[in-house]
Amino acid sequence: MKQKTYVKCMECNIVNENSDYCKNCGALINIVLKRRLESEAIEEKRVALENKQKEENKLLKFIEKGLNHPYFIVRIPFKIGRLIWLFLAMVIGGLISFILAVAAG
Ligand SMILES: [Zn+2]
Structure with missing residues (x-):
């Protein structure tokens, strides 16, 4: 038997049953899922920034190499x-x- 979970929506205060999203306003109400999505978004941003810096370093190294x-x-x-x-x-x-x-x- 699956246990029922009730989560109150922070946006509209509607109580939802066994749902990750609010049935009334569509807001994400599963805190665990929300945290995971947020940390994934942060990680994605970090990786994108890192890649950008790597590209810039590559260009600088390329120019330096060319000059010497x-x-x-x-x-x-x-x-x-x-x-x-x-x-x-x-x-x-x-x-x-x-x-x-x-x-x-
Ligand atoms: Zn809601």
């Missing part, structure tokens, strides 16, 4: 890319200071 590559021909595109990046950063910085100077009159 023994073959000059391989280093060239990396050096050019870095120069373009530095140039862009300078131009944008210059633009911002120019706009600020104009705005200040």
Whole structure:
């Protein structure tokens, strides 16, 4: 014989029988299931963040490797890319200071 469990919904105070979800409002009322889903969601977020950081590290390592590559021909595109990046950063910085100077009159 299966034991009956009664759980009161925290959202609408309706008492539900043998159910994980409220029959009235559909809220999740099984605390164990709720906690598990919550911890699963947290774990998922953590793994996604970790993967993202790994990808970023990979990219940084790749650029570093390229800049220090023994073959000059391989280093060239990396050096050019870095120069373009530095140039862009300078131009944008210059633009911002120019706009600020104009705005200040
Ligand atoms: Zn409810």
